[in-house]
Amino acid sequence: MLEHLRVLDLTDERGLLCGRLLADLGADVVQVEPAAGSTARQAPPVADGAAASSMYWETFAAGKRGAAFDLDDPEALARLRRLAGVADIVVTSWPRERLEALGLDPESLRGDRPELVYTVVSAFGWDGPKAGYADTDLVVWAAGGPLAPHRDGDLPPLRISVPQAYLHAAADAAAGTLIAVLARGATGRGQVVDVTAQEAVGVATLARVLATAVGDDHPEWQTTPGRRTGGRTDQSGSGAATPNSLKKWHCRDGMVELHLSMGPAAGAFTNNLFAWMRDEGAVDEPVASWDWRVVPDRLVAGELSHDDLDVARAAVRAFLLTKTKAEVLDAAIRRRLLCMAIFDMADIAGSPHLAERSFWGQVDIGSVDVRIPGRMAQVLGPEGPRVRGRAPLLGEHTDVVLKEWLR
Amino acid sequence: MTTDALSGLKVLDLSWVVAGPLIGRTLADFGATVVRVESSVRVETARLMQPFHGGVQDKEGSALFGNCNAGKLGLTLDLKSEQGQEVVRDLVAWADVVVESFSPGQLRKWGLDYETLSADKPDLVMLSTSIAGQRGPWSTLAGFGNVGSSLSGFQHLVGYEDRLPMGTFGPYTDYVGPRLALVTLLAALENRRRTGEGAYIDVSQVEAGVFFLSPQVAQFGYDGTIAERHGNRDPRFAPHGVFACLPVDGKERFVAVAVRSHQEWRALARAMGRPDLADRADLATDEGRRAAQDELEAAVADWTAGRDATDVERTLQSVGVPAHLAVTSDDYPDDDQLAHRHHLVELPHPRHGTTWVEGPRSALSETPGRPRSAAPTLGQHNEEVLTEILGYDAERVAVLTEGGILR
Numbered sequence: 001m002l003e004h005l006r007v008l009d010l011t012d013e014r015g016l017l018c019g020r021l022l023a024d025l026g027a028d029v030v031q032v033e034p035a036a037g038s039t040a041r042q043a044p045p046v047a048d049g050a051a052a053s054s055m056y057w058e059t060f061a062a063g064k065r066g067a068a069f070d071l072d073d074p075e076a077l078a079r080l081r082r083l084a085g086v087a088d089i090v091v092t093s094w095p096r097e098r099l100e101a102l103g104l105d106p107e108s109l110r111g112d113r114p115e116l117v118y119t120v121v122s123a124f125g126w127d128g129p130k131a132g133y134a135d136t137d138l139v140v141w142a143a144g145g146p147l148a149p150h151r152d153g154d155l156p157p158l159r160i161s162v163p164q165a166y167l168h169a170a171a172d173a174a175a176g177t178l179i180a181v182l183a184r185g186a187t188g189r190g191q192v193v194d195v196t197a198q199e200a201v202g203v204a205t206l207a208r209v210l211a212t213a214v215g216d217d218h219p220e221w222q223t224t225p226g227r228r229t230g231g232r233t234d235q236s237g238s239g240a241a242t243p244n245s246l247k248k249w250h251c252r253d254g255m256v257e258l259h260l261s262m263g264p265a266a267g268a269f270t271n272n273l274f275a276w277m278r279d280e281g282a283v284d285e286p287v288a289s290w291d292w293r294v295v296p297d298r299l300v301a302g303e304l305s306h307d308d309l310d311v312a313r314a315a316v317r318a319f320l321l322t323k324t325k326a327e328v329l330d331a332a333i334r335r336r337l338l339c340m341a342i343f344d345m346a347d348i349a350g351s352p353h354l355a356e357r358s359f360w361g362q363v364d365i366g367s368v369d370v371r372i373p374g375r376m377a378q379v380l381g382p383e384g385p386r387v388r389g390r391a392p393l394l395g396e397h398t399d400v401v402l403k404e405w406l407r
Numbered sequence: 408m409t410t411d412a413l414s415g416l417k418v419l420d421l422s423w424v425v426a427g428p429l430i431g432r433t434l435a436d437f438g439a440t441v442v443r444v445e446s447s448v449r450v451e452t453a454r455l456m457q458p459f460h461g462g463v464q465d466k467e468g469s470a471l472f473g474n475c476n477a478g479k480l481g482l483t484l485d486l487k488s489e490q491g492q493e494v495v496r497d498l499v500a501w502a503d504v505v506v507e508s509f510s511p512g513q514l515r516k517w518g519l520d521y522e523t524l525s526a527d528k529p530d531l532v533m534l535s536t537s538i539a540g541q542r543g544p545w546s547t548l549a550g551f552g553n554v555g556s557s558l559s560g561f562q563h564l565v566g567y568e569d570r571l572p573m574g575t576f577g578p579y580t581d582y583v584g585p586r587l588a589l590v591t592l593l594a595a596l597e598n599r600r601r602t603g604e605g606a607y608i609d610v611s612q613v614e615a616g617v618f619f620l621s622p623q624v625a626q627f628g629y630d631g632t633i634a635e636r637h638g639n640r641d642p643r644f645a646p647h648g649v650f651a652c653l654p655v656d657g658k659e660r661f662v663a664v665a666v667r668s669h670q671e672w673r674a675l676a677r678a679m680g681r682p683d684l685a686d687r688a689d690l691a692t693d694e695g696r697r698a699a700q701d702e703l704e705a706a707v708a709d710w711t712a713g714r715d716a717t718d719v720e721r722t723l724q725s726v727g728v729p730a731h732l733a734v735t736s737d738d739y740p741d742d743d744q745l746a747h748r749h750h751l752v753e754l755p756h757p758r759h760g761t762t763w764v765e766g767p768r769s770a771l772s773e774t775p776g777r778p779r780s781a782a783p784t785l786g787q788h789n790e791e792v793l794t795e796i797l798g799y800d801a802e803r804v805a806v807l808t809e810g811g812i813l814r
Contacts, residue, residue, distance in 0.1 A: 025590070145739060191772045198745070216457060264455075338549060372628065380609075382606055
């Protein structure tokens with residue numbers, strides 16, 4: 001869909017995914033690296049072995065072509081600037097000072113090329129009081145809001161154990177870039193697209209970042225339905241306001257994620273769960289026949305107590321210990337339950353569903369043929385996104401890109 | 408003169424909760440006309456989710472719903488009725504883009520699936536978003552994003568090593584799915600602009616989530632390593648953690664601190680008044696600091712415990728060490744950098760006087776986006792949509808009203 005677009009990709013690990021998405025959609029994306037190689041080639045996880053290799057690089061630079069330039073060499077730099085002079089899109093996550101020193105900043109490149117779309121991905125922004133802040137995934141996760149509500153009891157907040165913040169920003173940058181491309185289709189003019197990871201991750205708080213602004217001083221509410229101090233119950237279905245210990249259950253071969261949803265919108269799913277348990281004689285009346293759609297009302301009215309809920313939970317706990325992950329998944333589909341096996345990488349790799357949907361792409365990593373996620377979405381009509389090939393070797397396509405782009 | 412980037416684009420939004428509505432929210436920010444259809448009888452889940460204006464649970468008070476739907480026109484419609492479906496057909500005839508998140512198969516039952524709709528309208532771009540996609544053995548799986556985050560591997564990857572997996576805060580794939588959906592949708596629009604061809608896009612939240620774990624998936628494929636949770640620790644950097652600071656107004660405060668190099672370590676140790684640690688030979692390398700990470704993190708925790716989190720952030724950033732306060736909703740409106748970028752946006756609201764939403768996540772220099780209005784109240788634009796957009800006469804509107812279709 002984007003075969004007509006040339007993208008000069010000046011990113012490191014902060015922006016690497018942006019170009020990958022554009023390449024998957026058909027654009028000709030040239031990943032530029034300094035002569036010593038991109039810092040993203042060291043981004044974890046780095047697999048051991050003879051071909052020690054960053055899986056972050058191998059996956060998020062996949063499908064791009066690669067060009068390397070000695071940025072201290074004025075002639076090489078001039079060649080790189082000439083590539084920028086024929087690109088539709090430049091995307092970068094290199095530091096501002098470095099870009100300005102190299103004459104590759106938005107002002108330098110857009111000065112006589114107003115049609116250029118220039119996208120900047122950064123932790124905090126091109127300018128502003130924190131633009132110069134030192135950053136990492138953890139620091140951005142803290143600054144944007146989602147770190148604070150990731151609490152396990154009284155322990156300090158937690159990040160996701162693998163970097164995520166810049167992926168959100170880089171995906172937003174790809175969208176922002178395409179909005180600018182669409183605008184260019186109408187006006188002929190490009191522009192600067194400035195995307196920050198701090199802003200990108202705010203959405204990962206389910207609007208908790210807005211709580212104080214709208215006057216909700218207790219957005220987590222009660223966490224134990226029916227408790228006198230609370231009075232409100234989590235009726236979301238997602239269990240977003242329910243504490244972790246009430247959503248994790250052991251099963252025969254692993255763990256299950258299950259929130260006992262209640263209230264008019266999502267209570268029916270819990271009714272389905274108890275119908276399954278009833279069918280197998282795993283729960284007694286009257287709990288077996290509660291209508292979870294009205295449980296919050298009954299708690300408020302005093303007809304049910306916190307202790308009653310504990311009886312229901314104990315029945316669920318005992319029941320799930322007799323089931324495997326596969327049985328829970330199967331029941332979730334057949335009986336419409338909001339519960340799910342907690343998958344790890346082996347479970348994902350073995351998923352028959354993902355295989356049947358042709359989700360996987362194949363790339364060569366250090367001479368090993370490896371399956372990686374290959375389709376961000378599936379498209380009917382034009383050719384949809386797919387991974388186009390392995391990540392480039394350092395400087396692999398420098399000459400051919402110079403020849404093709406500058407002819 | 409600037410026009411809006413997506414000026415003239417017409418969007419029918421049949422989605423609900425978070426993952427679907429966020430797509431239309433961005434399109435509306437950049438100038439598209441978005442008609443959001445919902446039901447006042449079966450109230451959509453996001454309207455029942457905190458945070459709420461003034462902390463009061465009310466279907467017109469959710470800041471989450473407000474954030475996902477700002478700038479849209481709202482129409483309430485009984486989609487189960489034939490007359491309601493007729494209105495949808497007229498809206499499809501008007502629209503360039505349809506976004507929906509019904510259970511896979513539901514629209515087909517109503518004759519509103521892509522195959523049927525595109526027969527008369529080959530340039531229609533339609534996007535369906537669901538937990539596991541429109542086809543495949545898991546396609547009938549019910550659920551919210553927390554089910555997606557279990558099946559895509561995230562539940563397993565948050566938490567301390569020696570405790571239960573904690574999972575992500577909220578339905579994590581609800582934050583990932585719409586980003587990849589939007590990128591694909593925009594590419595389809597660029598393709599449509601150039602060729603006149605429509606497209607059908609099938610987005611699976613599970614697949615979007617797995618896509619954001621591409622490096623971990625590749626590592627499993629490469630050498631069988633299963634990614635595990637590691638609290639806040641990092642495979643390379645140490646110290647790397649989140650530390651308690653002085654409480655403010657009785658509320659806990661935390662700061663994230665990460666050290667990426669020997670230079671940063673020396674700067675941190677000196678800032679902590681620990682020249683002994685700064686000069687210790689065994690701490691001069693990444694490996695050395697990782698080997699001593701328990702000791703180093705204890706030293707940082709001792710130092711931060713008696714300090715204000717914002718002071719720690721400023722002190723460390725002034726010497727180039729990545730650090731940031733773990734921002735809560737109390738801090739969010741006061742963050743210097745977010746304020747500089749006008750990220751929080753105040754909008755007039757018919758019930759609350761004003762409301763607050765997050766700004767667009769891409770700052771475009773020539774065609775900047777902005778939320779045009781607060782999210783619609785239930786049925787707020789029924790009259791406007793039916794008469795001005797669809798050209799219905801007063802008699803037809805009256806028939807729909809009296810027939811109970813507009814609710």
